[in-house]
Amino acid sequence: MDLAVLRPGELTGADREVWRALQSEARALGAPQLANPFLAPEFTLAVGRCRPGVRIAVVHEGAGPVAYLPFERTALGVGRAIGLGLSDAQGVVHRPGFHWDAQELIRACGLSVLEFDHLVEGQEPFGSRKFPVFGSPVVDVDRGFDAYLRQLRARSSKFVRTTFAKERKLGRDVAPVRFVHDERDPAVLRTLMRWKSAQYRRTGRSDRFAHPWIVRLMEQLFHTRTESFTGLLSVLYAGDRPVAAHFGLRSPSVLACWFPAYDPRFARFSPGLVLHLRMAEAAAADALAYLDLGRGAKDYKNSLKTRELTVHEGMVMRRHPVALGHVARRAPVRALRHAVLARPELSGPADRLLKRVGRLRTGR
Known part of the structure; x- marks a missing residue:
């Protein structure tokens, strides 16, 4: 895979124009989910001005870029989708027909694991069909x-x-x-x-x-x-x-x-x-x-x-000690949250408990 991992300041004007062009064509080419502004270069660059670990993987085929993957990376190689917890659309912005190998991609990005919580449709190479699905x-x-x-x-x-x-x-x-x-x-x-x-x-x-x-x-x-x-x-x-x-x-x-x-x-x-x-x-x-x-x-x-x-939540990981440790910490919390959200008899009492905590916090 011909891939370069860039810091936000290293993204050229030509790169930004190709990225925008991929988004502008997405709806007409049957991938409207890629036109979401959370997947735009402007959002990634803004996060990059506020967070130190922002990186952009630029994949080249032939004469120019065909795909962009923005993400955040820790010193240990744990990757998070750009703006994880804030952004409502995540994934690879790519040219129609481009396919990637998830393991090869995260390895080339220097990651042991890559986590999503709003992975958009059409990202099957990440194994999204096996991830929990949520309505948007x-x-x-x-x-x-x-x-x-x-x-x-x-x-x-x-x-x-x-x-x-x-x-x-x-x-x-x-x-x-x-x-x-x-x-x-x-x-x-x-x-x-x-x-x-x-x-x-x-x-x-x-x-x-x-x-x-x-x-x-x-x-x-x-x-x-x-x-x-x-x-x-x-x-x-x-x-x-x-x-x-x-x-x-x-x-x-x-x-x-x-x-x-x-x-x-x-x-x-x-x-x-x-x-x-x-x-x-x-x-x-x-x-x-x-x-x-x-x-x-x-x-x-x-x-x-x-x-x-529909959006997906999940992790892509290599067999690596850091990845295993990250999954061991994150998976139980996610599983508990999903169980509560999926069962009204649990989500109702949980919501009431949070509001009670809120009243105590605000002195009401």
């Missing part, structure tokens, strides 16, 4: 917003009716409602992160924004704007007051939904749902194909989705 709900808007609303109404006319009624009530009771699809004020991004941190603490989850590198990554991506990639902040306002916001990543065909949050003082108006419907409307107007809501079962995702993609 999407909102299709390629036929326009009105067509999407008709599909929602056919499934639950009450949901659509009550959500728009709450939007009107918010306008009457608080202030006129307006939606900004591409908000450029960084102060609103900081407001969103405060809301999300409070939500994590309130629900007993780990606060991602307690990690300075994640805050830096958000700020980097907010200011990243190219023809093929944008960090997109969308905001629902009541008057001049933001009541719900979302930060995600946009490619020419996909809006990857990432961090939504709202001001809990306005929860009775369901501002998060209103925001997502307005985001879908704006995405349709911009000729996007779909919004990817990301892996995970949530009531709001079930209400909004039109279908589901």
Whole structure:
């Protein structure tokens, strides 16, 4: 395998252009999952400015590159998909017809093991068919917003009716409602992160924004704007007051939904749902194909989705002591989490326990 492992700063402008071209052609060539902005060079380069172990494997065949695999590597050779735990799409971005040997690939990358938690479809050389499968709900808007609303109404006319009624009530009771699809004020991004941190603490989850590198990554991506990639902040306002916001990543065909949050003082108006419907409307107007809501079962995702993609979670490993030790540490935790998520009689009590911890943490 003719492969070079590069640091982010070593990726040439020509490499980035080929990478972007592979993504731009992916949807027309039957691999729309590769058009996800989490698989774009801009995301990898932003993570590389915040994390020291980022590397990019560039595979060449003939005259030029045919595949790119971004990953993070420890000094011991443990590999993680780029942004593991944060990114909602991972894998090799490649030319149609390119096939690889997983063992040969990770060996050439200097890895003993490579771990994924959102491996997209079409990555069979990694053995993804043997990995656990998870649904990633999407909102299709390629036929326009009105067509999407008709599909929602056919499934639950009450949901659509009550959500728009709450939007009107918010306008009457608080202030006129307006939606900004591409908000450029960084102060609103900081407001969103405060809301999300409070939500994590309130629900007993780990606060991602307690990690300075994640805050830096958000700020980097907010200011990243190219023809093929944008960090997109969308905001629902009541008057001049933001009541719900979302930060995600946009490619020419996909809006990857990432961090939504709202001001809990306005929860009775369901501002998060209103925001997502307005985001879908704006995405349709911009000729996007779909919004990817990301892996995970949530009531709001079930209400909004039109279908589901699938992503995989698993590890590719060589017979190596470091790999065996890593799997021994990680596998039991993953197995327990999967068992809880798969059984409602366990996931319900677990969620209530986390919320109880959150109340103790916040003193409520």
